[in-house]
Amino acid sequence: MAHAVQDAVSSQSRVAVRSGGHCLEGFVADPAVRSLIDMTRLRGVEFDERRRSFAVGAGTDLGTLYEMLFKRWGVTVPGGVCPQVGAGGHISGGGYGALSRRFGLVVDHLEAVEVVTVDHSGRARVVIAEADPSGRNHDLWWAHTGGGGGNFGVVTRYWLRDPAASRLAAPDELLPIPPRTLTIRHASWPWTVLDTAAYGRVVDNFVRWHEQHSKAGTPETGVFATLWLNSVTTGDLVLIAQADDAALLDDFVAAVGDGVPAPTVTPDRTLPWWDAFRYSSFADFGRSIGQRIKDKSSYLRAGFRPAQLIALVDRLADGTPGGVGATVLLAGHGGAVNQMAPASRAIPHRDSVVKVQYSVSWADPADDAIHLDWIRRLYRDVFASTGGVPVPDAVSDGAYINYPDTDLADATWNTSAVAWSHLYYKDNYRRLQKVKRAHDPLDIFHHALSVRPR
Numbered sequence: 001m002a003h004a005v006q007d008a009v010s011s012q013s014r015v016a017v018r019s020g021g022h023c024l025e026g027f028v029a030d031p032a033v034r035s036l037i038d039m040t041r042l043r044g045v046e047f048d049e050r051r052r053s054f055a056v057g058a059g060t061d062l063g064t065l066y067e068m069l070f071k072r073w074g075v076t077v078p079g080g081v082c083p084q085v086g087a088g089g090h091i092s093g094g095g096y097g098a099l100s101r102r103f104g105l106v107v108d109h110l111e112a113v114e115v116v117t118v119d120h121s122g123r124a125r126v127v128i129a130e131a132d133p134s135g136r137n138h139d140l141w142w143a144h145t146g147g148g149g150g151n152f153g154v155v156t157r158y159w160l161r162d163p164a165a166s167r168l169a170a171p172d173e174l175l176p177i178p179p180r181t182l183t184i185r186h187a188s189w190p191w192t193v194l195d196t197a198a199y200g201r202v203v204d205n206f207v208r209w210h211e212q213h214s215k216a217g218t219p220e221t222g223v224f225a226t227l228w229l230n231s232v233t234t235g236d237l238v239l240i241a242q243a244d245d246a247a248l249l250d251d252f253v254a255a256v257g258d259g260v261p262a263p264t265v266t267p268d269r270t271l272p273w274w275d276a277f278r279y280s281s282f283a284d285f286g287r288s289i290g291q292r293i294k295d296k297s298s299y300l301r302a303g304f305r306p307a308q309l310i311a312l313v314d315r316l317a318d319g320t321p322g323g324v325g326a327t328v329l330l331a332g333h334g335g336a337v338n339q340m341a342p343a344s345r346a347i348p349h350r351d352s353v354v355k356v357q358y359s360v361s362w363a364d365p366a367d368d369a370i371h372l373d374w375i376r377r378l379y380r381d382v383f384a385s386t387g388g389v390p391v392p393d394a395v396s397d398g399a400y401i402n403y404p405d406t407d408l409a410d411a412t413w414n415t416s417a418v419a420w421s422h423l424y425y426k427d428n429y430r431r432l433q434k435v436k437r438a439h440d441p442l443d444i445f446h447h448a449l450s451v452r453p454r
Contacts, residue, residue, distance in 0.1 A: 005037070005154055006123070008035035022082070024295045024405075037154060042057035051161075054175065055158070056087055061084055061085060078105065080097040091106050094401070100333070106160070107144070109161060113155055114155070126156070142431070144346070180272070181270055181272055181273065182271060188236045205259070206225070207303040209252060223249065224241070225331075225332050229312070291363070292367075294371065299397035300396065302394060307385070311384065312328065315378040316378075326375070328359075329357040338350050346431075359375070389413075392418075392423075
């Protein structure tokens with residue numbers, strides 16, 4: 001890998017890295033990129049006896065990572081629900097998923113990372129960065145705990161373990177053990193049974209429940225739920241929840257549906273954890289399968305303000321041209337995620353209770369302008385009181401770097417006085433810049449939202 005990076009540097013070629021190929025912006029597909037390093041062959045999971053941790057190749061997709069950890073050692077990591085996504089980029093951006101309320105983020109279990117960097121002289125070299133503050137390149141380790149991909153070098157390998165586990169612990173004690181079984185429940189409301197007030201109440205109920213039930217270690221953090229706010233041309237309002245305690249699901253679904261017409265509820269499905277993951281995981285998406293897509297994100301510390309809910313529901317009720325996929329997805333957050341201090345890892349969002357993803361997808365490039373305009377206006381209207389973006393305040397807490405959105409760096413759509421870098425990294429950005437200057441002083445690794453040296 002160091003040779004590939006050296007060749008790119010020596011030929012003065014713009015370099016990019018592809019792990020799973022699911023970047024939501026065109027950082028890898030940028031025409032300016034002349035050297036594309038594909039990580040596909042760096043796949044696999046092994047137990048490293050010397051480090052007493054699990055070594056994961058950066059080209060390993062999440063589905064393979066979970067399967068190997070679970071079937072060999074009975075453990076897992078709390079990563080995302082898209083099995084095709086590569087570990088390389090997912091982990092470097094924080095790594096959030098269905099078990100995060102129980103176990104935190106993947107980077108909360110990051111022991112070390114192997115990276116190919118380029119020094120002041122233009123020489124590529126392999127370095128290992130460690131979680132131990134007295135260990136090697138600790139600052140570079142920290143930058144990979146949520147600093148995002150394509151910033152500091154080429155990640156080739158991660159080592160994962162529970163930082164609180166004993167060095168004498170057996171492998172099956174070094175990462176979280178997933179629940180034995182999960183019960184999955186689907187509930188839905190057709191657009192025809194909800195007016196704007198009732199629709200907004202479902203959304204508000206969902207967020208309020210998470211405000212009240214996101215204390216780490218409580219049984220309720222075993223509930224993971226997503227609320228799919230589909231546009232009228234995409235589908236119904238859908239709630240999908242899972243837990244290892246059906247009684248918790250009863251209480252949760254009742255709370256979300258309080259004060260509105262009863263939803264249609266499908267029969268529960270109870271499955272062993274690995275089967276439940278496969279059943280509930282997302283289908284492949286994005287540019288890697290020829291799909292046009294635009295995503296945005298925000299974190300919620302509390303429920304949307306009334307004006308935000310009205311703007312959100314009105315835009316969804318208008319629908320999208322051509323009936324393409326257009327969804328605002330609310331996902332449960334908090335719990336163990338919020339046990340960490342904001343500066344302990346590069347990802348700073350440690351007191352939110354819901355993560356929101358705003359997404360539109362379509363097929364024909366000729367329709368780009370129409371669909372981009374729809375999602376941009378929805379997002380701008382929701383955050384109209386804060387310059388069109390989720391400025392950290394009592395309700396919002398910025399955006400998630402693994403859902404990169406170059407509009408946040410565009411003054412046309414971000415009219416706040418808050419830089420895109422603060423929305424993603426808040427007070428951690430200055431430290432990331434310092435790491436950038438130390439480990440990528442020539443700015444070899446850069447893209448539209450990369451950490452700037454200065």
